[in-house]
Amino acid sequence: xxxxxxxxxxxxxASGKTELGVEIAKAFNxxxxxxxxxxxxKGMDIATAKPSPEEMSGIPHHLIDFLERxxxxxxxxxxxxxxxxxxxxxxxxxxxxIVGGTGLYISSLxxxxxxxxxxxDPEIRKRLEIESTRFGNEKLFEQLKKCDPETAAELHPNNLxxxxxxxxxxxxxxxxxxxxKAESRLVESPYESVIIGLNYHDRQRLYDRINLRVDIMVExxxxxxxxxxxxxxxxxxxxxxxxxxxxxxxxxxxxxLQTCIDKIKQETRRYAKRQLTWFRKNAKIQWVMLDxxxxxxxxxxxxxxxxxxxxxxxxNIK
RNA sequence: GGCGCUAUAGCCAAGUGGUAAGGCGUGGGUCUGCAACACCCUGAUCCCCAGUUCAAAUCUGGGUGGCGCCU
Numbered sequence: 254x255x256x257x258x259x260x261x262x263x264x265x266x267a268s269g270k271t272e273l274g275v276e277i278a279k280a281f282n283x284x285x286x287x288x289x290x291x292x293x294x295k296g297m298d299i300a301t302a303k304p305s306p307e308e309m310s311g312i313p314h315h316l317i318d319f320l321e322r323x324x325x326x327x328x329x330x331x332x333x334x335x336x337x338x339x340x341x342x343x344x345x346x347x348x349x350x351i352v353g354g355t356g357l358y359i360s361s362l363x364x365x366x367x368x369x370x371x372x373x374d375p376e377i378r379k380r381l382e383i384e385s386t387r388f389g390n391e392k393l394f395e396q397l398k399k400c401d402p403e404t405a406a407e408l409h410p411n412n413l414x415x416x417x418x419x420x421x422x423x424x425x426x427x428x429x430x431x432x433x434k435a436e437s438r439l440v441e442s443p444y445e446s447v448i449i450g451l452n453y454h455d456r457q458r459l460y461d462r463i464n465l466r467v468d469i470m471v472e473x474x475x476x477x478x479x480x481x482x483x484x485x486x487x488x489x490x491x492x493x494x495x496x497x498x499x500x501x502x503x504x505x506x507x508x509x510l511q512t513c514i515d516k517i518k519q520e521t522r523r524y525a526k527r528q529l530t531w532f533r534k535n536a537k538i539q540w541v542m543l544d545x546x547x548x549x550x551x552x553x554x555x556x557x558x559x560x561x562x563x564x565x566x567x568x569n570i571k
Numbered sequence: 572g573g574c575g576c577u578a579u580a581g582c583c584a585a586g587u588g589g590u591a592a593g594g595c596g597u598g599g600g601u602c603u604g605c606a607a608c609a610c611c612c613u614g615a616u617c618c619c620c621a622g623u624u625c626a627a628a629u630c631u632g633g634g635u636g637g638c639g640c641c642u
Contacts, residue, residue: 266607291607301607327604357606366603373604407601412610415602422604434603456598495607519596524607530600 256445257343258564261288261351263359263532264451265525267462268543271304273451274352275312276553281348281566284313286338288353288362291494292317293326297482299475300496302466315342322482325489329368331358339444348566356531365442369433371422381417396420403431447563449556450538452529458544460522467518470496480504495520539563 260277262270274285287293291301295318298305303317315338320326335351335358342349353359360366385393394410397419404419419430453459467475479500482488492498499516502508532538539559546552561568 289607290605325605328606329604331604355606357602361603368604371604409601409610412601414605414609418604430603437603490605490608493605493608520607526598527600527607531602531606534600 257339257349257443258566259339259349259351259363259444259446260560260564261359261363261446261448262353262451263288263356263448263535263538264354265459265528265532266302266354266521267466267525268451268453268459270352270354270451271302271308273449273553273556274350275304275308275310277557277560278312278348278350279310280557280568281350281560282346283348283350284315284342284345285309285350285352286315286335286342287317288331288335288351288355288358289317290326290331290355290358290490292353293320293331294318294322294491294494295320296322297478297491297494299470299473299478300494302470322485322488322491327490328357328361328366331355332361332366332368335362354528356528356535359448360535363442363444363446363448364438365440365444367437367440369426369436371425371433373418373421374425377421377424378417381420382413385413385417390416393417393420401429401431404429404434445564446537447560448535448538449559450532450535450540452540452542453544454542455544459525463521463525464518467496467514467521471514476500476503476510495524 260281260283262274262277264270277283278285289301291297292303293316294301297303298318304314316331316334339349351359351362361368381393390410390413393413393416394405394408397408397416398405400423401419405416408415408419410416422428422430422433475496479497482491482497483501483504496517499520500513503510503513541552541556541559543552546555557568560566
């Protein structure tokens with residue numbers, strides 16, 4: 254069976270993925286599918302740098318702005334939805350362009366990871382969390398060593414979130430997480446993908462862009478948006494977004510505004526670094542270093558040529 | 572000009588004779604159902620010179636810089 258061609262734009266936050274994605278979609282008759290764990294939520298427009306209608310400039314964008322903030326969301330949900338969207342776009346004879354910075358979502362999608370249907374059980378989690386606070390992380394880790402030594406070997410005892418998930422899977426199914434993991438890569442990917450990774454040789458240039466963008470977000474009403482989210486409360490996945498939790502000390506009169514804004518910048522820089530760590534290990538990524546181009550047109554053109562060549566698509570150079 | 576205090580990693584900082592805590596930042600890394608999460612790893616010979624001592628970041632003298640006070 255012929256594979257479905259997809260283009261992927263990855264890279265750290267504030268590297269210009271959104272704009273490039275739209276350019277690519279325009280050039281190859283494509284539609285954008287976001288791969289971003291936070292832009293999926295309704296509202297939260299400013300903090301997540303969600304593309305505005307002007308930025309989308311007529312290109313359809315999928316998996317953005319469709320979920321209520323109080324709903325949890327996971328990689329498995331993402332992969333399921335993204336697979337559907339890719340097929341729909343493919344049937345319309347258009348090119349799916351995956352654009353986003355959530356490394357786990359992207360790699361799970363293009364590697365066609367099979368997620369077993371094991372939802373998390375809040376009761377089990379709650380109980381395990383209580384156990385860990387009462388008896389310590391080591392105690393839970395010892396349990397994991399007994400029931401799933403393979404997973405335990407890959408985790409640090411302090412990584413409570415993952416230790417709990419592994420124990421949860423074992424408790425619900427009686428099977429080890431490591432077994433499921435081994436089975437998750439058995440189905441070959443139905444996609445033929447090019448992955449463009451955006452980065453700078455000079456890390457400071459990325460950081461400068463991040464710092465500037467946070468200031469612009471503040472000008473555009475980040476504080477007000479954050480206050481609204483803060484007052485609404487009750488969130489799961491969405492509560493992780495950078496730009497809200499950092500302002501809570503300010504809302505509670507425990508810190509001044511500038512301190513909190515600086516914290517947002519710092520957290521965003523750290524996030525960008527983690528994203529780069531994630532993407533760097535993906536050998537399939539074709540890196541495009543932004544500081545090698547003196548203007549946007551050359552940069553866009555370079556990316557378009559690369560994609561055309563890798564996927565054997567037609568692209569006429571203007 | 573005089574007097575006092577002070578000088579430890581990019582920043583904050585403990586250590587007052589036996590051979591450099593910790594925190595933050597930075598950099599690197601891990602990741603299969605909350606991933607913008609969670610977690611791990613990461614640095615100095617203590618301003619300079621001379622002296623005392625078996626041994627000095629720690630004591631003494633001098634120099635230099637900073638801070639404060641005085642005239």
